[in-house]
Amino acid sequence: MPPRQDSVRLPMMQPIRRPSIIDQAELELRNAIFVGDLRPGDTIPEVQVSKQMGISRSSLREACQRLVRDGLLTQIPGRGLFVTTMDAGTLSDFIDYRLGIEMQAATNVAEHVAALRADGDEEQIPALLFPLRECVERTRRALAAGEVIEAGNADLDLHQRLAEISRNRFLVTAMNTIVILTRMGTFSDPRGYGVRADLTDTHEQLVAALEAGDASTARKLLRESLRALAARLRGDVEEQDLVRDPDLLESDGPEWTTLEGESPAL
CATH class of the missing domain: 1.20.120.530 (GntR ligand-binding domain-like)
Known part of the structure; x- marks a missing residue:
């Protein structure tokens, strides 16, 4: 009769996780760029976008940095984030x-x-x-x-x-x-x-x-x-x-939620 094993040795595995808020925010931004709701040159105002998405500004920042990494967004020091315009x-x-x-x-x-x-x-x-x-x-x-x-x-x-x-x-x-x-x-x-x-x-x-x-x-x-x-x-x-x-010639930019008592800011 084989000896009884009190424990089972398993290979190292990563825990399964559901999509995070950051993943979902990234997907929303990607989709907005793809369908043209966000066009090249449009700004991404952190306060308004995080409010509209119902997420923290830190979560939005991390989602945006993923898009910066992929070239979809451009970060200009002192000015903020913009949808990339290709020269x-x-x-x-x-x-x-x-x-x-x-x-x-x-x-x-x-x-x-x-x-x-x-x-x-x-x-x-x-x-x-x-x-x-x-x-x-x-x-x-x-x-x-x-x-x-x-x-x-x-x-x-x-x-x-x-x-x-x-x-x-x-x-x-x-x-x-x-x-x-x-x-x-x-x-x-x-x-x-x-x-x-x-x-x-x-x-x-x-x-x-x-x-x-x-x-x-x-x-x-x-x-x-x-x-x-x-x-x-x-x-x-x-x-x-x-x-x-002709309806896709120009974009007036996205309509972001404006917070009461605050002016739009990057």
């Missing part, structure tokens, strides 16, 4: 970074498709790429209905899904921030928020390359598309065939 140099660096992430994701997906086909598991390929095709159809419907912001959402979702099906969690984490930074760049366009009229054609070509397991063509298409985006936002090229939403 030409920053935009070029960002596109280079995005290219590295997305081309690796496309390579992973194309190689996975090629491996499935080589193993005789070709029937799995449509299910693998279905999320991308779903985004293509969303883009098509949005453009047909003149819903420019929804077309942009579907476009960014396609790139996010590409990272997700690459099965690399680091690429997914990077894309979580990249899609918001991209939205900030497009909101910074002084001519107004716009998307390419031929967006679905570009998407279909990318999905076709992935379905063929052609990583080289997929990378080429991403490179051309993202460099064209950078050139447009920098104003380096003449106006392309774009669909714009």
Whole structure:
């Protein structure tokens, strides 16, 4: 009979925790930037925002510092926090970074498709790429209905899904921030928020390359598309065939809660 064990040896594990107030505040700010409630150049007044969120100023500060770290907010000593505005140099660096992430994701997906086909598991390929095709159809419907912001959402979702099906969690984490930074760049366009009229054609070509397991063509298409985006936002090229939403041209800034007896302050 084996000896009785009075204790069980367990590996070291971290306690499971629920999302913290700071996590939730960070998510709220990220969402506000993504949907355009917070635009490049908008200020984040600490007193009003913490009051509106119902959290302490110290919790808001920590949430904001996470966004500063990711480049979504900019801290100017003596002035406060602002939603980052991308200048030409920053935009070029960002596109280079995005290219590295997305081309690796496309390579992973194309190689996975090629491996499935080589193993005789070709029937799995449509299910693998279905999320991308779903985004293509969303883009098509949005453009047909003149819903420019929804077309942009579907476009960014396609790139996010590409990272997700690459099965690399680091690429997914990077894309979580990249899609918001991209939205900030497009909101910074002084001519107004716009998307390419031929967006679905570009998407279909990318999905076709992935379905063929052609990583080289997929990378080429991403490179051309993202460099064209950078050139447009920098104003380096003449106006392309774009669909714009005049209602998204300017922002008067967010309406923060004003505390009774206090003037708005950073």
